[in-house]
Amino acid sequence: MKKEKVIPIDSLDLVDLYIRVSTTEQALEGYSVAEQEHRLRQYCAAMGHRIHKVHIDAGFSGASLDRPGIKETIKDVQKHLIRRVIVWKLDRLSRSQKDTLIMLEDVFLENGCDFISMMESFDTSTSFGRAIVGILAAFAQLERENIKERTMMGRQARLAKGHYNGSRPPLGYSFIPGSNDLQVDPYQAAIVREIFKLFLSGISINAIARKMEEKYPTVRTWNNTMIRRTLKNPVYIGKVNDNGILRDGIHEPLISEIDFQMANAILVHNSKIKKQSCRSRSLLTGLLYCGDCGARMHPRRIARGYPLRRYVCYSVSRTSKSMIKSDHCTNRLHPYTQEELEQIIIDEIKKLAADEDYISEVIRNSSAEAPADDTELFQERIEELNRQTDKLLNLYQIGAIELDQIQERLAALKQERESLTAAMKESQTKTDINMDHLKIMSYASAFQVALESGDPEYTNSIIRLLIDKIVVLNEDIEIHWTFC
Template sequence: MLTGIYVRVSTQEQVNEGYSIGEQTERLQAYCTAKGWDVANVYTDGGYSGANTDRPALKQMITDIKQGKLEAVLVYKLDRLSRSQKDTLLLIEDVFNPNNVAFISMNENFDTSTPFGRAMIGILSVFSQLEREQIRERMQMGLDARAKEGLWHGGGWDPIGYDYVDGELIINEYEAEQVRKIHSLFQAGWPINRIRNYMNERYTTKTGGWKHDSSIQSALKTELYTGVINWKGNSYPGKHQAILTQETFDKSQKLYDERDSSKNGGKRYFQAKHMLTGLLYCAHCGGRYFAKGSFSGHKPNRTYRPYYTCYSRAKTNKRMIKDPNCMNTAFAVVKLDEIISDEIKKLIFNPYLLEQATDADDNSSEIKAYEKRISDIDKQLERLLDLYQMGLSQKDEVLERIDKLNIEKERLVDYVEQLEDDEPDLSIEETKAILLTAEEILNSDEKEKKRALTHSLISSIIIDGDEIIINWAFN
């Protein structure tokens, strides 16, 4: 029986529980030998959580299953596949069973080829998910307790103006003076982009400098500087020393609110209406996405429902159409905004994900998407040339279509080359600084601030059917 061995371990599990990659692999290979099974491949996800299925080796294994390369999947324990009951059952019901692939867990000693094995998987999945939820609950309780005690929650980075020493915030005088300077300039009437330029030319911080408007906004909006701890919508007296007086902070907030929607030097701070405008690209045709909408219902309950769609599919702007036959997925604005916000929040509460993302191959997902489109263009060109040679279609029309495809291909090839040479827009430390106020912004109703935050953290988002590929600015 052609068997795929799947091995997963998160960093913390390897330290605490001894589920090393090598140990799992050795035991599973020995198990296959004892059973007389042939090992087709070993799929290894090192340092990945079992909380979701966004893991490269797991995705490759699913692809191989659908291509008929496996007859069985073997894991050391059920929770190596997933700690989510929903994900486990979906993989079994939607991937393994339809492709006649047995799922075997060595430790629990059952497989899905029997009714008993299928029943046991459902039961054990419940306990795997329960364990994960209990861990999350204990961690949240610990963070709640720290906030009530007036202590910074930590998370792997220090806010500008402070150093995190032995579990407490200690003022960094050089950076603290920069925070005060930003408030002083803002209250003197300086626009944010001018403050950013001024600070970036003269000062450095632990994150590198003041390269983005969002870093200035964070310094203006972070209430931590007044000596309080904000946590889950509540404020607690902090044990750290304040950098700003409450009066100074309140004055900046009042000015910020007054100027937030007004013009600044002939320019608005942000001009696009929706959070993701300017970031979205179509993986099918290489075109941009934009937001449009329609009204539904009758007065007084008439509602406007905007959604993001590809220009090629919408055909509202001829200049923006890359492929008139493109039918890539459209997303409701509220749905896609929420998906991206959730991905940013994952970075806020799990610093390991941030470190992990910076280790990934730069721009690889975006490059892959555009290379797929280039491959599709080559196939179309081949078919058109056949039609031209056989005289089965109007030659002028065929030649015009060939010219358009060649132009698009050249543009995509140039873009891929640029991506391969791109350096990250953000350093890891700059990203951490931006994330300090990210949760507060994402949970607010301030659309312009949400858009500024999103555009600071993300370079582009590729839509490929139901798959959403985020290219982070720090990657």
């Protein structure tokens, strides 16, 4: 038999008043703390209730019970210090149906405490009042969902029009008073431009973070993540991010698009080569491809105990099964040692730094040799592979050929189709960086400085801004420049 709760005699007419208001409600709907308290005190005076405490949650949402005021109210109920809890409206207690019912059943009624909502004119001392609470709680939750939906729709509409929608302005901006629209903060904007300038000059993210901490310790908490987030934030080129879609913003950009693209290209390249190029003795690791089978090339000793090394195709060296592209690669005869091949590439980059006419010639030759549309060529070959596959399957279905006779051919067609699909996707998503001649010459000059400084990370970052890949077939070397 359930033990009845013992209510102290002196608490029989004591009540707690609970008041909650969010900033939006106070501003738009007049649910101010003072207004609620005034009305509740008038109600208690009319009904002869003595007020024990007034618990207030100002600026808190009703979506959860994680509020200091409601927690203190619950403590008073559980200690049997009061007989009633009174609110102005039900949704002041909670906008969650589940939380409302839990409070009603497991807190108030469990401890012999009644709950009264003044505006809805009911209390839980009657069975009808308890039923009404459940119904109204459902409507309170419905209103909460509607508010959430309206908020989301408003956010999407603002983004579509180019308005910034964050709760805090990014570095370099402040909010225009009375709105969430951005205006340039001249002091912070200069810091953002300095970060991009340092990064594009070859300074590492670690070094930039240390420098910012020394110069501007009170502006932000500086670390690698902060610097990287700044470099990747499209707001600095006048964009707003709408669930992955970049839209033109109405705010003023701080960085040119070319500098932003360059910075992010360096970040992408650094990420790809972090485990191999920066720790490798090879200048060209990750850039070299076999002109026969398409596999990557890597440096290996010419013979055991022999100091010289050559770049060798993985299909020839067979040191990594996952990197092998063919069992019959013929690219075995190129005469260049590692040092000689790297010097050839270095000399080509030096020409870019010294001769603007040479840059024009490179671009002109590359344009003449490039296929009209790589994507179209990929698609044509994939369609041809699909036709061959369909033909083999049709022959099998009509009984003209056995399955074991075509399985090997089907597997080969599938492997080629998957390789082409991956290559087409890589071609379509590759960052398109358009550089003018002066920009090309400046990066070529920076490469020479990096090479002389002996900084492998800086050197690898710069060379990958200029070269997309290098194809080697025996004695032939073909450089694919990023600006062509």
